Amino acid sequence: MKLPLSWLREYVDVDASAEEIAEKLTFSGTEVEGIEHVGAGCESIIVGEVLAWEKHPKADRLRLCRVSDGSNELPVVCGADNFDAGDKVALAPVGATLPDGMTIKEAKLRGEVSQGMLCAEDELGLSADHAGIMILPADAAAGTPLLDVMGGVETVLELEVTWNRPDCLCVIGMAREVAALYGLDLKIPEPALEETGKPVEEWTRVEVQDAADCPRYTARVLTDAELKPSPMWMRRRLACCGVRPINNVVDITNYVMLECGHPLHAFDFAMLKESRIVVRRAAEGEQMATLDDEERRLTPEMLVIADAERPVAVAGIMGGAGSEISDATQTVLLESATFDPALTHRTSVALGLSTESSHRFERTVDRATVEWASRRAAALMGEHCGATLAAGVIDVCGEAAGQAPIVCRLGRLESLLGVSFSRDEVLAILARLQIPVAESNDETVSVLPPSFRPDLKIEADIFEEIARMHGLDEVPAAAPMGRVVVDADDARPRAVVACRDHLVGLGLSEIMNYSFLSEQLVDRFGKDADDRRVALLDPVSADHGIMRDSLIPQMAESLGHNAAHQELNAACFEIGSVFYRAGDGIQEEDHLSIGLMGQPQGWGDGAADTSPEGTFLRIKGLLEELVRVQNAPALELQPDTHPAFEPGWCAALFAGEEKVGILGLLVAPIRHQWRIQVPVAMAELKLDAILSQTHDVQGFKAIPVYPSVARDLALLVDESVRHGDIVQVIESDAPMELTGVDLFDIFRSEEIGEGRKSMAYSLTYRSAERTLTDEETNRLHVAIMDRLRQELKAEIRER
Amino acid sequence: MDLETLKKTVAEGLEEAGAAQTADAVEAVRITYLGRKGLMPQVMKELKTVAPEEKAEVGRLANTFKKELAELLESRREELSGDGKGAAESATFDYTLPGRGPRRGTRHPISAVIEEAVAIFGRMGFTVAEGPDVETPYHNFEALNTPGYHPSMDRQDTFWLDDGKLLRTQTSPVQIRVMESRTPPVRIVTPGRCYRRDTTDATHSANFHQIEGLYVDSQVSLADLKGTLAYFAHEMMGPDVAVRFRPHFFPFTEPSVECDFSCHVCSGSGCRVCKGSGWIEIAGAGMVDPRVFEKVGYDPETTTGYAFGMGIERIAMIRYGIPDIRLLYENDMRFLRQF
Incomplete structure (x- = not known):
């Protein structure tokens, strides 16, 4: 809200500076966001009188004017057309400076000399109005400084009024605050009325159908109003508060609203059917054109002010075009009322229509001010519109009961x-x-x-x-203290922090994406899961319309973003919630995603292998190490398919019987969308599957006392025999002395033959009781070799 | 040679083998220990004079050492001359070559700030509580004393889902959930994601993070709140950072304050970061409104508490001097690697 200080000082004699007042207000709850000096920089602008004008011979939209600066006649070229000969205007003569720092020089516009500029309000920093040049009161003498006509520079505070303080949304309310802060008296004017017309009851009737919707409604009638512009000082104040001056009747209703916080409305009485007011809910399908020339569809959820036949205003929000005050208006019905805040708010939201009036009504206006506001406006209309006031006021419902102590x-x-x-x-x-x-x-x-x-x-x-x-x-700051709440359990969030540390320690960098993404991106990763999707009802943009049910699409997108910026090597992870529909509700689950692209720095020599196999095994190894440092249950891989992953390069992750995730190589069509040339490995799993529990401590195992013996083993097998099969055979009936099985070479050659491979293992034997002799070790090793021959038809090449 | 002397001799031999810088020196070491007239043959010769209880051990040690030293000298000889590179290479080794080996990854700055804040409050006994992102209007609004027609309830500020739920606009519903589930004392911080229908620009993000704190007990005062936030301020932003309170309004606290931190860049004298004011608005806070206690079934007569909340992105941006919030969600490695 904007608060002109000269206006404030009408109600409270505060002589502090704007800066001091701003500081006091900020530290008492009404933050001052800025201090404006409206009119500053206009010192060299004067009143000019347009003596005559004609069209520019070479430009249809320009006028050549003869303007008097009080002593000389100046030729001025002007682009506006809202003035006529005899009008007083704001003139920036040659040498004058505008608030934006521009200095006026003699110029030639399309061949015509111009010795000055006629200014619009926005050019002078007075308001946002650029509808035409500023027209000044006819009695302003040419050559007078503009600021003298306007009453000098106005200092305006820009306030942030909090939602709980609707009383501060007006000058008097702020004067009350300032008076309290400085211990000064508050002076509220007492409007004097001359009610010389016939009784208001002979003019009109008011019916309020539901007092809950409209707790109080007052009406006055004013006749013989003379419509014209408001006085300069009032227009200035409205403009300083960001309200556009219109005509004296409308301006007075706005002025009183800004003064006391109570929105008023003036109807053209002649336009009211049967000259009466009904406050009622709109009928289904009822329509009306509001003052902004929009045709509004109304519903019974909305309160309207109606005449005998049709709505003439949306209660507390905006008047109707049909009963608008116009130059032809003679008789005015002045409404001062209160409306239910929640109802006003709902209607404002439903119509997408927020006004100075609705802003106040939805925050609650003071029911006790209704009558004062009506009198104040009526008195001002008597003074400035020459209106005659009907005797008395119609007051439906009246005063509210006081609040309990x-x-x-x-x-x-x-x-x-x-x-x-x-x-x-x-x-x-x-x-x-x-x-x-x-x-x-x-x-x-x-x-x-x-x-x-x-x-x-x-x-x-x-x-x-x-x-x-x-x-x-x-308020003093007490010494900070610790307090342990013994049964508070935050083991899980701490486990997540530990997990993040491990991931970072493994060389992965954390990324973070929004919880929502575009349908287009989701679709690239498979449309099958449509019924799982959770959509936002009203997203800000289509880019963020769907809640993510997987972290994979955004991981791919993030890697793609980096690839597009020559960051071709990346190792990333994200921890975040996913959302999906299951049963009746929306499930929320924390997931971890990992993405590997190219040769991430510091990944050792193994990272140089960016073949599909190398990339896949790298992410697998990463998961194995993560599981180990997290002390989580081992993850088993089983072949699987996923629309994001290459067939044959995709595996489900199982923790026991439960499928907890998936990993694989990103399919080429998706990679190519981001111009990624190298294989990209990704994994996504339920975070809980790899979280370690605080009390889940791995016990100590004794360090072996006796030396171990290593025996190598190379076997020729069919390509279809997998490493996992070999390990399974070795370990299926293994003696307890076998303590390690390590693959150290895979070899294929012509000599070995098509469809065959050589796999070399180093087996470690160790007894917990004694040093194994060669003979004992050989016996164990031979037994294993025999099983491999029998079960896998392996040809053993002993070393 | 007794056992004690032999042990010393062994240690000296191993050291001398390593210290040898030329092939001749290596050979000299070999002659000293292993040569025909060297120390080891002498030990074996004199074995019969060794005390009976040490005899076996001395013999074993001498044999092991002979084997070990011979291997060591052999490898040393290779190092020094082997393929002719050894010594030359060590003389011309370019220590300015790039280092190899592991590279740690980086935490996202949002995580870094959250973890730091959680650690600071953790030192004062606050534990982390979490709740769902998809919330009921009751937990997000009504239970927090926010009337149904409060501006923040507007559709234009809240993301709604089709089952009548919404994406939480603040982490405060976690406070409600914790209070509903246990009796005082409650001393929690609630880091988490929040969502508002803001159009994204340099300082607004529709998806953002908050951390809120709540302390509920029998004798909690605004002065306690100030002390807690003051400690947080200088732990997070620097030892000279002060806090100040300004009155404000939040539906769920009464009195409500806005808490400013003095600018850590200019120490309060005014700079670009604090827009010349010397202060940076960081947190909203206040004493828990008794109407909130009523909603969760606490006795507002015997229960008092404070609550505070702040934006993680804002702290991250101020702390690291990040000018645009969107950088936090672009996942550009050139940005992320800096943290």
């Missing part, structure tokens, strides 16, 4: 804030805030919350008032 315990105040207050200090603060006290004693103060403070409901609300007036920054 709130009992505040001084002891609790101290224990909650960590600062002690005497009763007198508390009473003084409440008095400055105009919060009445019903009674008080040494222990308690009983507070009567005023109607303009709807936020004060419980004791803690009053404590906050005392704290912020005292100064929250005055």
Whole structure:
């Protein structure tokens, strides 16, 4: 909200500087986000009088004007067309400087000399208005400094008013805050009315169908209004607050809203069918055109102000075009009412229509201000529109009952804030805030919350008032203390941290993606799982429309992003939640994904092998080491298929009977979309499958006492025989002296023959009881060789 | 030679073999220990004079040493002359060649900040609590004393799912879930992902992270909150960083404060990072509103507590001087490798 200081000072005699006031407000709960000096930089702008104008001979959209600066006639070329001879305008003569620093020079525009510039409001930093040049009051004398006509430079504070303080959304509300902060008096004008017309009841009737929707509705009628621009000072204030001046009647309703926080509406009385008002819900399918010329479809969920036949305003949000105040308006019906905040908010959201009025009504306006606001506006219309005021006011529902007292315990105040207050200090603060006290004693103060403070409901609300007036920054910082909550269990989050450490230690870098992605990206990885997908109802963009049910697509995308930036080698992981539909609900599960591309730095000589086999085995080895350092149950690989992975290069990961993940080589069509030339290995698994538990400690195993004996073994087998098969045979009936089986070579050659390979193993034997003799070792080794011959038809080449 | 002397001789022999810098020196060592008139033959010759209880051990040690030293001298000879490279290579070795070996990966800066914050609060006895990203409107709004027509309840700020649930807009629902499930004391921090329908720009991200804290007990004050945040401030940002409180409004705390940290870059004198003010807005906080305690079934008369919350991305950006939040989600290795 914008707060012009000259306006504020009408209600409170504060002589502090803008900066001081801003600091005080910021530290009492209304943050000042900026201080503007509207009109600053306009010192060299003067009032000019347009004496005559004609079209530019060579440019249809330019005018050649003769402008008086009070002493001389100047030729000025102007692009606007909202003025006529005799108008007073804002003139920047040659040598003048605009607020943006531009200095006006004599110029030739399409061959015509121009000795100045006629300015629009935005060019002078006065408002955002660029509809045309600024037209000044007719009585302004040419040559007078513009600032003199405007009443000088206005200092405007830009405030951030919090949601709980609707009372601060107006000048008087802020004056009340400032008065409380400086201990000054608040001066609220008492509008004087001359009600010379016939009684208002003879003009109109008001019917409110449901007092819950509209707790109070008042109406006044003003006749013989003379529509014209508002006085300069009022227009300036509206502009400073970001409200566009329109005409005197509308401007006055806006002015009073900005002044006291109560939105008003003025209807053209002649347009009201049967001259009456009905406050009712809209009928299904009912339509009306609002002031912004939009045709609105209404529903029974919305409250409207109607005449005898049709809606004439969306209650508390915007008036209808059909009853808009126009130059032809003579008689005005002035509405001052309150509407249910939640209803107003829902309607505003449903219509996608947020206005200064709805902004206030949805935050609660003071029911007690309804009548003052109506009188204030009526008085101003009498003064500035020459209107005659009908006698009396129609007031449906009337005043609200007062709120119940709130009992505040001084002891609790101290224990909650960590600062002690005497009763007198508390009473003084409440008095400055105009919060009445019903009674008080040494222990308690009983507070009567005023109607303009709807936020004060419980004791803690009053404590906050005392704290912020005292100064929250005055609260001392107590020495920080530790406190152990013995039964708090955060073993899992700690296990995740440990797991991340291990992954990083294994050379992987962590990436992080959004929890949502585009449907297009998901589709690339398979459309089969459509019914698993969780879609956002209203995504910001199509790029982020689907909740991820796998970390693989974004891992591929991230590697692709890097490949596109010449980062062709990467080893990454991501830990994150995935979301999918299962049964009736949405399941959420933490996953880990790993992606390897190219030859990541520091991965040793093995990383040089970027063949499919090398890449696959690298990610497998990584998972094995991860499982080991995590002390997690071993993961078994079983052949599997996945739309993202090459057939034959994909395996499911099993922990016991449970499938916990998948790994494989990314299919070429997907890789090629990101121009990745090398094989990319990826794995995704449920994070819980590899989390170690705090108390899950691996026990100590005794270090062997006796030396081991190694025996090598090379076997010729068919290609179909896998390493896993050989190990299984070796270990199936192995003696307890066999302590290690290590593959150290795979060899294929013409000599061995097509479809065959040589696999060389080193077997380690060791007894826990004695040093094995050669004879004993040989016996064990021969038994294993025999089994390999029998079960795998292996040809043993002994070494 | 007794056992003690032999052990000393063995140690000296091994050392001399390693210290030999030329083939001649190697040969000299061999002659000293293994030569016909060397020390070892002499030991064997004199074995009969050794005390009976040491005799076996001395014999074994001398034999092992003879074998060991011979091997050692052989390999040393190869090192020095073998293919003619050894000594020459060590003389001209280029120690400026790039190092080899393992390279650690990097934590994402968001994880780094979360882990750091969790560790700092952990030193004060806060434990981590977590909750789902997909939340009920009740836990995200109503239980936190946020009326149904609060602006943050708007569709334009919240991502809704078709089953009436939503993506949490803050990690506060975790506080509610923890309080619903246990009795005080509660002393938790809740790092996690949150979502708001912000259009992404340099400082806004629809998917972001928060860490919130909650301490509920019988005698908790605003002064305790300030002390806790002050400790966090100087542990996280630097020993000279101070905190200040400004009043604010949050539906679930009363009183509510905004907590600024003094600028760690300019120490409060005003710079580009703090936009000249000397202070950086970091956390929202306050004393838990009694109406929240009522919602979770705690007695608001006997229970007091504070809560605070802050944005992880914001802290990461300030801490590392990252100018654009989008860098945190691009996963560019050139960025990630810096952490």
